[in-house]
Amino acid sequence: MRLSIRKKICLALVGFSFFCAITLALIIVVGFNPFYYQFKKNSMIAVGQDVKTVYEKSGSDGFDDIDQISQEIGADIFIIDHGKLAYSSRPDRRVMMPPPMHGKRDMVETPDGRVEKEIHMQPPRHIREMMEMLQGHEPKLKGNNEVQFYETQNHIKLLDLIYRIQDHTYLIVSQPIAPIEESVEIAKQFVVICGILWFVVAVLGAFFFSRELTRPLLKLKKLAQGMTALDFSHKWDGKSHDEIGQLGNSLNALSYQLDTALSDLKKTNKELQKQLDKANEVEHMRKQFISAVSHELKTPLAIIQGYAEGLDDLAFDDETRNRYCRVIRSETEKMDRLVMDLLNLSRLETGSFRIEKTDFDFAALAEETKERFSGTIAEKKIHMQWDLPDEMLVNGDPERMDQILNNYVSNAIDYTEAEKTIRISAEENQDTYTISVYNQGIQIAPEDQGRLWQAFFKVDSARTRTFGGHGLGLSIVAALVKLHEQHYGMYNAADGVVFWFTIAKAAVLHEKNSEQTERKQD
The missing domain is CATH 3.30.565.10 (Histidine kinase-like ATPase, C-terminal domain)
Incomplete structure (x- = not known):
């Protein structure tokens, strides 16, 4: 099936839009979470740098600024300086340390009945790291900082940052992941909805764009079809100066030249036809002329011949012979007038007569x-x-x-x-x-x-x-x-x-x- 250029452009644009939409969906599904989490990691590192600057510059006098940073990002911030808790974003600058939970047993009900199961309850990672540092242990970091995702036993996801401010001074930032994941889901849904709307708009735009784009081409097609039928009345009247406008102007010039050449050719053909008709008429008149002259000369010549032969008969008397001579003379005069008229007519028609x-x-x-x-x-x-x-x-x-x-x-x-x-x-x-x-x-x-x-x-x-x-x-x-x-x-x-x-x-x-x-x- 042959498709028009309008349908081809429309299908190409729709296909391209569909490809972009599918690509965008795959990117969101596959790459949005890693990108977003990496972005949050970089943000937390930037927060660590800001806190470090404030602490090194102002010490305890800058705790209010650190409180503001903590509230802006919604995270817990702790500073451990030489094994002591120097700063806590929690109320009263305190941290509730959980007691050791080793050896505690909890009873968990299962579909088979009551079963005794041992569960070791552990505090969150940043609390455990803090407890280690308060006991004089240095954290093992690969560099000046380390960001990790952590999920507690009660399925609370946290994003922890341990940042080295200086020797024996560390910064701990802990931020819940739940708000982040909710933001990610909201962003995904928003992007998906926008993608669907964009695809619908792209399909409609492809339809109207292809129609507007092919409209001048259809005019050019009509103009070219008219030229093939030797109809040069249609002209390109577009106002654009792009390639289509240049093509339309070229077709106008070609149409004018073809129309002029065809008109000249028709005029020449008419003149040739007139000359041919005139030549045929002249030929016909020539034949008629010869026939008429032959006919006009035939009768007097026959009379002259008959009377001349009669003169050979010596039995004729003088009166009869004189009558025969008068007839011959009369017919000769008629032939002479005919010849003179023919000569005069020929001179008149050739222009030699003055x-x-x-x-x-x-x-x-x-x-x-x-x-x-x-x-x-x-x-x-x-x-x-x-x-x-x-x-x-x-x-x-x-x-x-x-x-x-x-x-x-x-x-x-x-x-x-x-x-x-x-x-x-x-x-x-x-x-x-x-x-x-x-x-x-x-x-x-x-x-x-x-x-x-x-x-x-x-x-x-x-x-x-x-x-x-x-x-x-x-x-x-x-x-x-x-x-x-x-x-x-x-x-x-x-x-x-x-x-x-x-x-x-x-x-x-x-x-x-x-x-x-x-x-x-x-």
Whole structure:
């Protein structure tokens, strides 16, 4: 089973706390008594040194100080000086010496009945040592002092100290162990209770500490998981400056760099995809172009070939031969116009085509176009309307503007039925004129409107509107208008179609308009 880092930290802290608690319990059970008793031994030796100092300095005048020491430690203090009792902490400075108890018999009752048993009653060790010293015997000490535990026959435990003050002068200190043992037990119980409470607090602390410690790590985990899923919206917002904070800041920096690199990569991929789509479109247009050119050239070539072969028949009369020659000449002229349109379109698209802008009167150019198409308009019985100002000073290439207007009007005539209307109008703007060519007839479907400006595109005949010619006129118009840095377009009117383009006003007229505007503002 896989454990989370939070559980691992919590278990580690609980385990460490449990180990500390068990170690503390073992230390208390095994080592507390020896330590405490050794501490009391050292305390009694220190008491001996204090009493020695007082006695050597003050003699009997310092007995009150020795009494105070005796009361503080709760012990009996005796001083034997040259076989005489010089000081006793007991009342009246006396010591009750027990008589010899050798040979006394006491009766002890047992479960089997009354049994006679001999018991030798002995006084406490410090009393016996005192009796020996009062009788002139010197105690046998390993050094200047000796501390021993002693238990009397009636099970009273004492801690005795025999301290050499000077030659033939000794100090005896006797302290009951019962209060000491009671203190030890109380201390043990207190430490055990504190240990249990400490362990409980340690467990709770381990839980909360592990939770607080792993909380930023969980945030970092969420941040890293988001980065693996390419989600860079999450950020490290911690305020700490330790290793975790440094790691969070590093992940933020890495997330920013990855996000930037991924964004750049996506942008590059989009550009590559656009280039690829454009290349595919160009390839598709190339194939369509070749197919369209082949189709456009196939018909006139077939006609020319057929009529040329017919000329070989000498049986034809002069009139028939002349008619054949006219047909061949007409088809040759159509092929020549097609080739010239293709060359012009190629030059326009490659940027090698140059225009020469100048100021001219567009109204006069429109009059020439009106005269050019007057015969065709009369033949098709079309109602032609020219809603143009008498004078329109514009700036552009007159020859190319004539070609644009010619293509628009020719296109409108081709797709306008008899008794229908064509209207050419101009709308004056601040810096340009918008020239519109409206022809009454069938509208163009929205999905075909954007493709009208492509070379060789023709609306499908099934849509009841078919463009004539080679399908190059509108593409040439689009290229020429772009070359003039102007705009073009088309839209469906209520009962027909409108094709439009813009042309810049002449510089002189633009200056006059600017002056008039300034005067009005003044």
